[in-house]
Amino acid sequence: MDFLFLFLCYLALMPIGVVMICICSKTRSLKGLVWGGAQLFSCIIPECLQRAIQRLLHYFLHTRNHAFIILHLILQGMVYTEYTWEIFGYCRELEFSLYYLLLPYLLLFVNLCFFALTYVTNPGTVTKANELLLLQVYEFDEVMFLKNTRCPTCDLRKPARSKHCSVCNRCVHRFDHHCVWVNNCIGAWNTGYFLIYLSTLTAAAASVTAVSAAFLVQLAILSDLYLETYIDDLGHPQVVDITFLVQYLFLTFPRIVFMLGFVLILSFLLGGYLCFALYLAITNRTTNEWYRGDQAQCQHYLRPAGPLSPKHRVCRNIYSHGVWGNLGEIFLPAAHYEKNK
Ligand SMILES: [Zn+2]
Ligand SMILES: [Zn+2]
Structure with missing residues (x-):
């Protein structure tokens, strides 16, 4: 029952996870995949249910909740409960180093701190009071960000690199983008916190993976399982191989x-995702700019450097x-604005 229940949970969670990644992704091919799946479902699912799903998706993805x-x-709690309840105890019995076993907890603590900071920090809301100051921070490229553009909703002048x-x-x-996992926008004043949050989350997942895998490998080595034999369906003795060991x-x-x-x-x-976010950080591009400028970089977002022929620009x-x-601009935004004044 235990095995079957977990297996069903796994089967249910994996497709949901993949669909969520596709929806949240800015990659056109992945969006196309979701769109194709939605078209297929629209032929099978009754219209009233489709409307309910649409309302539910709108609530979860397009409203602040x-x-x-x-x-x-919940997912973080489940992983750490399992880690504490079983793996930590077994690893202590196998005399794993305590520093090694405590590393996931340290990463969890740092991760939760930066999660809270990303969530509570104002990402850089443009208001009447700071509109003039923010207009001077970045140069208008007159391609993606035009001077004297007003946001029709906020009725404020839009600083370069800003978005409603x-x-x-x-x-x-x-x-940069609106992150549903922290329920906040990622902008000028919290991108640094977000990057540390993402790095520690990746490191925490990798450290739990490493400890769990090391425990299973150590167990297989200590029990000499790989030296044993077993009787297969046809009654022949077989040497334990990797497939049998995993099973x-x-x-x-x-x-x-x-x-x-x-x-x-x-x-x-x-x-x-962390590699992608770091690539954007070191090249000083936002996800929004990458998404809008990816199609034809030279013609739009990026300016040609030097008076060369168009072919060699x-x-x-x-x-x-x-x-x-x-x-420095990401991790010390205040210093950056001081310098640009
Ligand atoms: Zn606006
Ligand atoms: Zn937002």
Whole structure:
């Protein structure tokens, strides 16, 4: 029952996770995949149910709510409960180093601190009071960000690199994206917190993966399982191979193996996203700019550097000030504004 219940939970959660990643992703091919799936479902599901699903998706993805924060904390709580309840105790018996076992807790603590900071920090809301100051921070490229543009909703002049967030209903300075997992926009004043939050979340998932995998490997080595033989369906003795070993561990420690599968996939997904976020940070581009300027970089967002023929133009990002300058702008936004005054 235990095994079956966990297996069904897994089967239910994995497709939901994949669909959520596709929806939250800005990649057109993934959006196309979701759109194709939605078209297929629209032929099968009755119209009243479709409307209910649409309303539900609109509520979860296009209004400010705490659903994803609760889901985030529940998943984190489940992983750490399993880690504490089973893995930590078993690893202590196998005499794993305490520093090694406590590392996931340290990362969890730092992660929760930066999660809270990302959530509570004003991302850079443009108001009547700071409108003039923020208008001077970045140069208008006159391609993606035009001078003297007003936000029709806020009725304020839009500073370069700002964008109106339809979920929060406000214009945000150096708008990156709206993150449902922290229920806040990621903008000029909390991108640094967000990057540390994302890094520690990835590191926490990777450290739980490493400890769990090390425990299972150590167990297999100590019990000499790989030296044993078993009788197959035809009654022939067989040497234990990796497939048998995985099946054996799966049936003996179902919760640990399920959790390991979950944190392993999570580590890869978060690691991939972290690399993308760091790439944007060191090149001083926001997700919004990457999304809008990705189609034809030279013609739009990036200016040609130097009077070369169009064929040989080298494009450069007008907001980039070198790796350290770009990181300083993200992690010390106040110092950046002081310098630009
Ligand atoms: Zn606005
Ligand atoms: Zn927002």
